[in-house]
Amino acid sequence: MTTESNLNFEEIVSAYYQPLYRFGYSLAKNEHEAGDLAQQAFFIYAEKGDSLRDKSKVKSWLFTTLYREFLRRRRKDGRIDSYEPEMLENIGGSVEPHVRRTMDGHLAIEALEEVDAVYREPVALFYLKDLSYKEIAEILDMPIGTIMSRLSRGKAQLREIFKRKETETSANTL
Secondary structure, three states: OOOHHHOOHHHHHHHHHHHHHHHHHHHHOOHHHHHHHHHHHHHHHHHHHHHOOOHHHHHHHHHHHHHHHHHHHHHHHOOOOOOOOOOOOOOOOOOOHHHHHHOOHHHHHHHHHHOOHHHHHHHHHHHOOOOOHHHHHHHHOOOHHHHHHHHHHHHHHHHHHHHHHHHHHHHHHO
16 A cells, blocks of 8 residues: 555645645635635645655645645635634534434535635535644644634534524425
8 A cells, every 4th residue: 555655746646636636626616716725735735745754645645735726725815814723622522423324425514614714624524525623724824722622612513503504404394
């Protein structure tokens, strides 16, 4: 089995294009921009990937590069709010299993789009990309405590959205 540290460029693109595209789409909400972001991340990797010391970090490097490219484009377009990462109280919890089972993938993505943008990015990386808190902190260039707080708040918003959607679905079937 080939490890991440000895994959060639084509294998890296093959292994990570879809996850990068999905992450780009979760940020940009646009198919074309998501594709552009993924391609730009690979372009930057093709130019600078040789300088990556630890080749086992290719995945997090690519996600970080895509995220930074997204932010760069938003700043250039003047469409991103600047904010200082602040520590938020940790209110914990996760999505209840019975709610999770009743939601299909489409509705889950739709619900994620309703989560406040500041929480959406860490939640998307956590649930959709299965990244650790540490990897998310590296990608978003934030302290791990901030990531934990934002995940907690994002999960709380998801729970409320899922509950509301479940109530709406129940009301529509009556």
